[in-house]
Amino acid sequence: MPPIFPGVRENRGVSVQIHIEDGAPPYEQVRAQISEQARSGALPVGYRLPTVRGLAETLGLAANTVAKAYRALEADGVIETRGRNGTVIAAVxxxxxxxxxxxxxxxxxxxxxxxxxxxxxxxxxxxxxxxxxxx
Missing domain, CATH: 1.20.890 (cAMP-dependent Protein Kinase, Chain A)
Structure with a gap:
């Protein structure tokens, strides 16, 4: 795993990095990185993602920011929410x-x-x- 530099935070379970200096909104960075990892196979179909609150806490983001990313990923068909069974990578x-x-x-x-x-x-x-x- 690459070192964390000032302005960069990452989650150790899912490889997501938020670049504070980047012009892209944090929710879009989360959405794009999870989407790319799902499409590349780095996150396999059925992989259980962290909860919204868990990922938000790990990345130092507001829960609403991660929830917005998850909603966009679900709308794109990248993830699916299975209620109490969590949120998983869908067969994209x-x-x-x-x-x-x-x-x-x-x-x-x-x-x-x-x-x-x-x-x-x-x-x-x-x-x-x-x-x-x-x-």
Whole structure:
């Protein structure tokens, strides 16, 4: 595990680091890091995440901040809450792929109705994806 530098806090169970100097809000940093670890397999399907309060305390964040990240992760299909059984990493591959396919179908139909053509639609998607992954 990398050393902790001033302005950086991390949780020892889940590898999440909050960079205070980073321009991204802390909830977004938590969301992005857990999402990436789930997609890469570093956090396997079924892995039980810390409670909202537990992770918030470990990271030195407000519980509402971690709760917001967990809500976003659940909306994205990355995690699922199982009541008293905790919050676990969901089988993201199939859920995420289905959502991407559904969004692509809606977009493709809109491009067709606008009559701008396939190349214009593909260029718009490439530009949007590049912008999203730079953020």
């Amino acid at each position: 591959g199939s859920t995420a792929e289905r959502e991407v396919a559904a969004a692509a179908e809606v977009f493709a139909e809109r491009v067709r109705r606008l009559g701008v053509g396939e190349e214009v639609g593909l260029a718009a998607v490439r530009d949007a994806l590049r912008a999203a992954f730079r953020a």
